[in-house]
Amino acid sequence: MNKNLKRMATMQNMQKTGLELFYTKGYYNTSIDDILKELSLSKGAFYYHFSSKEDFFIEIVQNLLARKVYSLLIEPIEGHENPFELITNCFEDALETAVHNEMDFGFILGNFISEFNGRNPKIMKHLNDVLKIWEVNLVSTLQRGKFNGYIDRHTDSEAVAVFLISSFLGIRTMMVETAPSALKYRFMHQIKVYFKAIEAKKENV
Amino acid sequence: MNKNLKRMATMQNMQKTGLELFYTKGYYNTSIDDILKELSLSKGAFYYHFSSKEDFFIEIVQNLLARKVYSLLIEPIEGHENPFELITNCFEDALETAVHNEMDFGFILGNFISEFNGRNPKIMKHLNDVLKIWEVNLVSTLQRGKFNGYIDRHTDSEAVAVFLISSFLGIRTMMVETAPSALKYRFMHQIKVYFKAIEAKKENV
DNA sequence: ATAGTAACAAACTAGGTGGTCGGTTTATAT
DNA sequence: ATATAAACCGACCACCTAGTTTGTTACTAT
Structure with missing residues (x-):
């Protein structure tokens, strides 16, 4: 060979x-x-x-984690369609893999951030870079949604992105033990309730 | 002595x-x-x-963590006042301690759940018990809010509780590194946006 | 005063940990 | 065929880990 x-x-x-x-x-x-x-x-x-266990891990973050986050959480929401549907479907898919106990890379990211927080600044930097990329791209999608008339133009895209990521990371933490399928259902429903609150108000169509 | x-x-x-x-x-x-x-x-x-490191930790969970979660995250929202205000103030306080890098017990709980998930079922059970207590009491507060006419009666209290806890755990994960104060501000704002979506519609007062 | 025991100290065990290094195999270039 | 270097082996080292054991205080009830 x-x-x-x-x-x-x-x-x-x-x-x-x-x-x-x-x-x-x-x-x-x-x-x-x-x-x-x-x-x-x-x-x-x-x-x-x-060269070391630490370097090995960092290469994993860059070669596997970052790419998977991109292909599974960023690319799927890049279109010009309704951003609410794009994000909803994306989260739905990610949580479905979680229900089946497969590797969900958004969660893996959050997990590692918890583990290395305050313990290894060098690794934390790389993890935060990945998180930041996710956040930035979510903001883009939301801005595009405002431009295309889906999202209320008074909406703070940065804040919505933060809120979405945090709720996603949190629900994954909760799904680890108790009835993940029920949790997913409830969570997705409330995400839709939330989206309703920030959608563009159609002034008498 | x-x-x-x-x-x-x-x-x-x-x-x-x-x-x-x-x-x-x-x-x-x-x-x-x-x-x-x-x-x-x-x-x-x-x-x-x-008797062991494990038993030591379990006693900590029961003697310190569970009690703090109760006094800081459950008791403060037990009144009959507007549940949105109660929960908002409670989260505000909890995140403020996080900003000052003090110990925030809701976060500690989420952190430990991440660390022990799939690694120590015995400890996980105790941690999940604490999480469950928080969840149950949040549901009570929300139900009370519906009864007292603050929350829309079509609202799924369980789902809202899950959504609130998950978003809280998630935002704390994100606050560990980058500009916690700004994150807190954005997060609290979106919580209020979300609350608006589930508040009781006043049919012409 | 003294016996008993709670509350520690300190040395020890047995099993891991990340990391090193001299040596061995295997593929390729000539 | 042979030289060379890449790819890999596995014994070894210094150190750390949870947990044990054996001793030594210091208080306290009688």
Whole structure:
């Protein structure tokens, strides 16, 4: 096999199982040996490709987390259609993966932010960068929605974006144990109630 | 000094600094020695009073966390006044302590839930109990609000409670790094927008 | 005064942790 | 075929962890 391909494959395997284990067990609670055991690889292989556990994690954030957040939470709401529908569908999909206990990258992001807060500023910076990208793009979508006449023009897009992200991160925290499906249903309903409050008032059509 | 008093004092000191360190550094990332060093006590003292690190933490949840959640997030919204004002003021106060980087017990709860999710079912049960108590009491307040004519009677109180808690937990996650004061302001504004959407429609007063 | 015991101290165990390093395999270029 | 370097192995190190054990105070009831 081509050496370069092998290198890429090994590194990607490590990053993939690394993310899975960091997500399910937590960063500090997952040892490098845990990851290597899963792949039947040795310490030597790990430290040949990565310089430290911290750097390894940062590469995971940039190569896997950031891209997934982009493709699952940002791209789907980029159109010029009704922003309420775009965002609703996007959240609906994300929470549905959560109900099925699959990896939901918005939640993973929030989880890591909790874990590293006040403990590792370097990693926190990278996580906050991803969060910021999500926020900025949500603001864009909302501004576009105002421009296209869907959203009341007095609405504070920044505030709405913050509110949406925070409620999403929060509901995911709550969904971890008790009846996720019921929680999702209730949450989505209230999101729609909220959207009604900020939609453009049609002055007698 | 009375021996019983001394016992109580030592245990409470351990629990207090224990909670502070678990909160700031995380449970798995805080060793018992860390706590003991802070108090200039020895391992012998710890294992004389507590049977394990896990039991120690559970006692903290019940003795400190649960009580604080009750006195800071439940009691303040128990009156018969306008529930929107009660909840708004309560969140306002809680987020203000967050801005000043003091311990906000709603957030601590959400943080621990993230940390123990999927890692320690026994501890998770105790944390979920506290969360459930908060939720149940929020529902009571909302129902009372409907009864007293403040909240639209078609409103799903359970869903609103879930939505409020999730958004609160989420905004606290976001406040950990970037401009907490601005986030708080934006968040509180959108909470009010949301409340407007579920308040009782006054049919020509 | 003294016996008993609560409340600690301090050294220790057994098992992990991130990280290092000399050596071995495997693919590729010549 | 052979030289070379990439990719990987696995023993090892220093350190840290929760938890145990054995001793030493200091108070307190009698």
